[in-house]
Amino acid sequence: MFFRNRKTEKGQRNEDLPESNENFPDSEKPYGLCPRCNKQSSFETIGFLPATFDSTCIVHQGGGNTKQYYDRVTSFECRNCNQPIIVLEEQYFNDKPGREGISSGAINWKGFFWWPFFNMKLDVSIPQEIQETLKEAKITYSTQCYRSSAVMSRRTLEAIASDKGESQGTLSKRIKVLIDKGILDKNLGDWATEIRLIGNHGAHYDPIKEVNKADANQIIMFIEELIKYLYVMPAEIAKRRSNK
Numbered sequence: 031m032f033f034r035n036r037k038t039e040k041g042q043r044n045e046d047l048p049e050s051n052e053n054f055p056d057s058e059k060p061y062g063l064c065p066r067c068n069k070q071s072s073f074e075t076i077g078f079l080p081a082t083f084d085s086t087c088i089v090h091q092g093g094g095n096t097k098q099y100y101d102r103v104t105s106f107e108c109r110n111c112n113q114p115i116i117v118l119e120e121q122y123f124n125d126k127p128g129r130e131g132i133s134s135g136a137i138n139w140k141g142f143f144w145w146p147f148f149n150m151k152l153d154v155s156i157p158q159e160i161q162e163t164l165k166e167a168k169i170t171y172s173t174q175c176y177r178s179s180a181v182m183s184r185r186t187l188e189a190i191a192s193d194k195g196e197s198q199g200t201l202s203k204r205i206k207v208l209i210d211k212g213i214l215d216k217n218l219g220d221w222a223t224e225i226r227l228i229g230n231h232g233a234h235y236d237p238i239k240e241v242n243k244a245d246a247n248q249i250i251m252f253i254e255e256l257i258k259y260l261y262v263m264p265a266e267i268a269k270r271r272s273n274k
């Protein structure tokens with residue numbers, strides 16, 4: 031079966047370790063973040079089927095033909111959770127998509143849609159409205175709708191700020207007030223100021239033009255840390271205390 035173990039990173043005893051990949055896996059990189067168990071893992075190909083045929087087919091000598099395709103559905107098994115994940119993949123020839131009529135060069139398959147959606151199980155301590163908007167940010171991120179994702183992420187951050195008593199002013203100002211009040215850790219506040227989409231506001235913020243994948247990813251990562259700090263950890267501490 032199709033598996034490449036790219037040994038490009040070194041461990042503490044100078045041993046070869048698999049290269050990490052912050053993105054979800056595909057046939058080009060069958061390793062990375064598992065959308066099901068949320069762990070870095072390697073993946074085995076279970077099989078694939080055509081998703082979009084092109085206009086050509088291979089005619090066989092003994093009769094019959096095989097239709098060609100440039101999109102396919104690939105099922106991979108995660109070696110950590112031993113569950114399948116589904117990836118829609120597009121055929122590329124030397125980094126140019128096959129759908130543009132190109133048919134020569136080295137073939138590779140790149141993922142553009144992943145199921146299940148990434149890390150959708152959220153802690154019960156998180157308020158419902160915050161959960162719903164964050165889930166939409168993640169679903170749209172998983173489907174590569176980065177502008178929609180960033181809009182929902184900003185909405186989630188606004189909901190968090192309101193829940194903590196800050197409903198007025200720009201997002202960056204509200205975060206600063208939360209730090210000043212001691213509700214938010216200063217390190218998280220410093221991180222927030224580094225995130226471009228949090229600083230952008232009002233007339234300067236145009237999600238249609240300005241958002242890329244890295245921006246959308248960064249803001250989700252920040253929200254998850256924020257949620258851990260503001261909701262999940264206090265709930266865990268309260269639970270431990272009540273068990274004593």
Ligand SMILES: [Zn+2]
Nearest residue numbers: 064067108111
């Ligand atoms: Zn997994």
